[in-house]
Amino acid sequence: MRRVDTEPEQTREAPLPPLPPLDLLARLTNTPPPPETPTRTLVRRIRIWTPVLLLLAVVFIGAQALRPLPDPALGAARTLYVLPGSFEIPWPDHGQGAVRIPGSGEIAVFGEQKPVPTASVAKIMTAYVILKEHPLKKGEEGPRITVDAKAVEEGKAKHESRIEGLTAGATFSQQDMLKMLMIPSGNNAARLLARWDGGGDSTAAFVAKMNAAAEELGMDDTTYTDPSGLDPKTVSTAVDQLKLAEAVMKSDVFRAIVAMPNATIKGLPEPLYNNNDSMLLAGLSIKGIKTGSSTPAGGTLVWAAYKTVGSRTPLILGSMMGQRVDGPDPNATKSLELVKSNSEKVVAAVRSGLRSVTVVSEGEVVGHLDNGFGRRTPVIAAKDLTVIGVPGQKLRAVLTGPGGALPRAAKAGTEIGTLTVGSGPQAPSVPVTVHGQVAEPTFTDRLSRLG
Incomplete structure (x- = not known):
């Protein structure tokens, strides 16, 4: 007969987790672990965190030492x-104007600086672009420019400023053409120079250069649509025109031309007379720059003058736009005289007020x-x-x-x-x-x- 084991089957128990070192030592020595106290807890935390904090301090010091230094x-x-004191400029009752001294900055600005027609003042930019594209040194005549049939025909226009007596095929130096542009304000000279620069029968490429130059000079409120200023859509402000005047007056050739009351050019039947001649001869050291007049624009003017103060003789630049007389004014002839008269008052006042401080x-x-x-x-x-x-x-x-x-x-x-x-x-x-x-x-x- 088979023996039946009646003893209960023993079950295995899971091993107990290891005791903490102090408890284990207490069991081995039969000594109970010391009771948990705030001091024991603090000591244990210090032992744990001190190495970590030391490591972080070393990392921080190293990072700060290697970190790039700030720039002085x-x-x-x-x-x-x-400047001490006060000063009043005799501005007119309407229009806009500005005065500045290159180097010193703006002396004063008058009126709302909104774009208005420039009339022939636009020719300052025409001269600037021509001299920028075809530089001339003092005393140089420059290349010869051939008169085309358009310039001859435009010279017969009765209601705009033009150079009369041109013949097709005749040639003039670049400097002489600039004199025709700036002294009597020849519209046909402006268009001929634009076509010559562009190498074609249109002035469009040249007008694009005029606007590009205006952008470079920061003339944000200026738009050129033609090289002469006859188009009323050619607009600018008095402040913008002084940015251009300051740039173009750096040219020795330009300064010499705009200071001329008149000029005789070989090949022309009559001498050229400056529309600004009364101001040039007014005893105020005015040396240019350009007048303009038209029905849309009224009278416009950008001027340059000098005044010796101590050991220096600074250039004074001014502009005035939108000057109009009351009543009929065919071709703005009276408005032109008005802008010159008003500008002379400003020039005289500024020259008298200049100080060295x-x-x-x-x-x-x-x-x-x-x-x-x-x-x-x-x-x-x-x-x-x-x-x-x-x-x-x-x-x-x-x-x-x-x-x-x-x-x-x-x-x-x-x-x-x-x-x-x-x-x-x-x-x-x-x-x-x-x-x-x-x-x-x-x-x-x-x-x-x-x-």
Whole structure:
């Protein structure tokens, strides 16, 4: 008979988890673990977190030490200088105008600067583009330009300014053609120059160049539709015209032409007489630039004058547009006389008001050099800075670096940049130096830098 095992089957139990070291030691030594206290908890946490915090500190210090340094920067103490006193310009009751001195900036602006017809003032841009595309040096006559049949026919027009007596096939130098353009304001000379430049029978390509040049000069409110200004859709503002005048008056050839009261050109039956001759001879040192008149435009004028102040003789530029007389005015002849008369008053007033003013004295603090960590060293003018302007005129001030990177360390008196007061390439400027030693950033600076 088979034996039956009646003993109960033993079941396996899952192994218990390992005890903590202190509990295990207590069991082995038969000593109970010490009770949990805040002190024991704090000590255990310190032991755990101290290595982690030390590692993070090492990483932070290394990152701060290797991090690229911020660039030093110059900061100006003032961005605007206002000349002492007050000054009034005798502007007319209507229209718009502006006056500026290249280098000093705007003296005054009058009226709403909205685009209005320019009339023959547009020829300033025609001359500018011609001289830009075909530069002439002082005394050069330039290439010969052949008169075409269109120029001859346009010379017979009775209701526009033109050069009469041209014959097809005759040639004139570029300089003589510019005289025909600017002195008696020949519309047919303007169109002939435009066709000559474009090499075809149309002026469209040249007009595109006129608008491109206006854009380059920042003449945002100007549009040219023809090279003569006869088209009333050729529009501009007084302020825009001074941007052009400042650029074109840099040409020796242009300045000489627009200052001529008259000129005799071989091949023309009569001398050329300037529409601006009364102003050129008014004893106000007016040396151009261009008049304009038409029924849509009224009288327009852009002028240039000079005034010796101390040891300098600055160029003064002005413009006036939209001048109209009351009553009938065929071809705006009376309006032309009005704009010249009103402009003469402005020229005389501005010339009488010009002053030479020292706006910054040698040693004056004009800004600071920031080392990038918030430490600032004063910057001072190395010599006096003198400007020419009228009382009350506002002049923009700019503090610029040396052209490369600013130094992180420098001795006292080191030239650090330039202070310019005014606007444009002719604005007066003086060198500036650091007033005190500039030290290299310290290790503490590097560590404390959070931004």
